[in-house]
Amino acid sequence: MQALSQLSYTPTANPKLYTGPPSRTIRVATRAVSAPRHVMIRPAPVRNLSVPLPDPARPSPPDLAHRVILVTGATGGLGEPLARECAAQGATVVLHGRHLPRLEALYDAIVADGHAEPVILPLDFAKAEAADFGNVASALESQFKRLDGIVHAAAMLGTLGPIEQQSFDAWLALLRVNLAAPMGLTRSLAPLLAKAPDAAVVFTLDDRGIAPRAYWGGYGVTKAGVAALARELADEWESRPNLRVNAVVPGPIRSPLRGRTHPGEDRARLPEPARLVPLYLHLLAGQTKAESAALIEARAWLDGGESSRPLVA
Ligand SMILES: NC(=O)c1ccc[n+]([C@@H]2O[C@H](COP(=O)([O-])OP(=O)(O)OC[C@H]3O[C@@H](n4cnc5c(N)ncnc54)[C@H](OP(=O)(O)O)[C@@H]3O)[C@@H](O)[C@H]2O)c1
Numbered sequence: 001m002q003a004l005s006q007l008s009y010t011p012t013a014n015p016k017l018y019t020g021p022p023s024r025t026i027r028v029a030t031r032a033v034s035a036p037r038h039v040m041i042r043p044a045p046v047r048n049l050s051v052p053l054p055d056p057a058r059p060s061p062p063d064l065a066h067r068v069i070l071v072t073g074a075t076g077g078l079g080e081p082l083a084r085e086c087a088a089q090g091a092t093v094v095l096h097g098r099h100l101p102r103l104e105a106l107y108d109a110i111v112a113d114g115h116a117e118p119v120i121l122p123l124d125f126a127k128a129e130a131a132d133f134g135n136v137a138s139a140l141e142s143q144f145k146r147l148d149g150i151v152h153a154a155a156m157l158g159t160l161g162p163i164e165q166q167s168f169d170a171w172l173a174l175l176r177v178n179l180a181a182p183m184g185l186t187r188s189l190a191p192l193l194a195k196a197p198d199a200a201v202v203f204t205l206d207d208r209g210i211a212p213r214a215y216w217g218g219y220g221v222t223k224a225g226v227a228a229l230a231r232e233l234a235d236e237w238e239s240r241p242n243l244r245v246n247a248v249v250p251g252p253i254r255s256p257l258r259g260r261t262h263p264g265e266d267r268a269r270l271p272e273p274a275r276l277v278p279l280y281l282h283l284l285a286g287q288t289k290a291e292s293a294a295l296i297e298a299r300a301w302l303d304g305g306e307s308s309r310p311l312v313a
Helices: 079-088 100-112 130-144 168-195 217-236 256-261 273-285 298-302
Strands: 068-072 092-097 119-122 149-152 199-204 243-249 294-297 308-310
Touching: 068 079, 068 130, 068 168, 079 092, 079 100, 079 273, 092 100, 100 119, 130 168, 149 168, 149 273, 168 199, 168 217, 199 217, 199 273, 217 243, 243 273, 243 298, 273 298, 294 298
Parallel strands: 068 092, 068 149, 092 119, 149 199, 199 243, 243 294
Antiparallel strands: 294 308
């Protein structure tokens, strides 16, 4: 396998890249007489605040036949039911994780269920280099010639506690796993996604990245970074009709990660991660371009409340 060379970048006249003159100029009428001056400030156009989402009580999963979907953290609490359901709906799933035996067990389970044969991608994001992500792209290109979606679900929690007690090296690992890896994968796989008729990238955020709080350390900071990454990408792909970007804030779910952050809580009160799967499937293949670039609070979605807002303000 050969590594992709760096994506070349040529500055263009794209106004989004520059902090040029403001797009709306407010004209103040000046007169020789001292009449009162009226400044008309027109409100910015209001974007539709919510997008159609499936009914969590009666989801009808989209057909994923012929689609190739990469799920990172496919051995995790959220990633596993998502990967299984993608396969159940017809997708060929690229199962990413760190531990080969766990990936093999998931592979066997999907094959035993009679679904399309998945592929496994063992890669420790804490050690991954740019060339590794390039190799992933080369391998997918040669094996499938397509990629229709990425769900970024892998995450490392690290140690929670005061900043002064946090290890610098542990932060670097968090930055690599939670932030650099989603960027490196998306960047390397973007040319393949661009060839698909309808491709989707779904980032998984956390409340602690949206509203950082004490003691959440590098996890909260890297999740804030992923939110920024999702916003940048959604803005960059705004006029790419076949490329959609969304971000999901899962809220508390009954997963191993939650067990580590809240060891004393009653886990029976938390939703199973599988309940979020229909939302992810919808974002992978049931959504139109016009409905994309949304940030979705899964807890509010499950509760039937207002749950989405634009990713890009
Ligand atoms: N659980 C919650 O309540 C909650 C709340 C808000 C947001 N989230 C977000 O939801 C997503 C899924 O979380 P989860 O609850 O499913 O977590 P989880 O059960 O801990 O799963 C995390 C996944 O990330 C993988 N991973 C960890 N370190 C890695 C590394 N160095 N390289 C590659 N992969 C690595 C794990 O692989 P291994 O199997 O090899 O360890 C596992 O597959 C995450 O993005 C998380 O931030 C979760």
